Amino acid sequence: MEHLITFRNGEQICTLGQGTWNMGKIASLRVEEIKALHTGIDLGMTLIDTAEMYDNEEMIGEAVRDCRDKVFLVSKVLPQNAAYQAMKHACERSLRKLRTDRIDLYLLHWKGSYPFEETVRAMLELREEGKILRWGVSNMDVTDMERFLAIPDGESCAVNQILYNLKERGVEYDLLPWCAENNVPVMAYSPVGEGTLAESKALMEIADRHDASPAQIALAWVMHRPGIIAIPKAGKVAHVRENYRSLFIELTGEDYRILDVIFPAPKHKLPLAGW
């Protein structure tokens, strides 16, 4: 099975990364969380997703200090900081907190009130300066993506990070096909439904057939489409190891059929869920 997705410029990365929302909040969990991130990195889950909003960039910087070159670091700028000059400052702040000289992928977290042109101009300059290596967006629907791609050099947008899991399939109607057609990889956030799919009784029967857990089935399902990177957050080492094994689960036609009955695909356009 292929475990890699390919960016527009030919670079490749594992289809399973690591989210960090809510990490670094409770001091007593910090050691285990850093251990969990290291476990994932050692297994090849080298994409680490953070954001200025998560208020944990310092902890992530500490976690990756000794293995920075192995890691594909993603951070995000808040929409209220996405004006040209403010964004440059926001990026500098993130770099300082992350204790690094470059962010591998810098995203606009969600749509705010500044013109996309201004955000793209700042992204391109930051890339030119080597402070970010790629830029992308998050929580953007088809019409927003079309606006981004219409901006000069807007087609260098590397990803769209969106909510996607078995319980949130709305994007299958038009956004996922649009991204596939336009060669924009998708980062699926909350792929375990913020933990709820790990408890799903509905997934238990399929999980048992694969000698797997419901969380592993939920992740294998998200990653079955080409061009999708799943970024589960797991603050426990055991969860990271479990999630890694989802890469090796081959769901069957019958599994997909059952999952479609329990978690139906959208039949019409739905508003984009998430932020």
Ligand SMILES: NC(=O)c1ccc[n+]([C@@H]2O[C@H](COP(=O)([O-])OP(=O)(O)OC[C@H]3O[C@@H](n4cnc5c(N)ncnc54)[C@H](OP(=O)(O)O)[C@@H]3O)[C@@H](O)[C@H]2O)c1
């Ligand atoms: N761009 C955006 O607007 C946006 C929005 C939301 C999230 N995100 C990103 O996407 C990442 C993932 O989304 P998320 O954190 O919302 O939800 P998620 O990854 O679907 O779920 C995280 C929860 O699932 C639990 N979990 C993970 N693996 C498990 C397993 N194998 N068995 C049982 N429980 C398991 C975690 O527990 P433990 O921590 O205890 O292991 C945690 O409570 C975020 O951390 C963030 O980086 C981006």
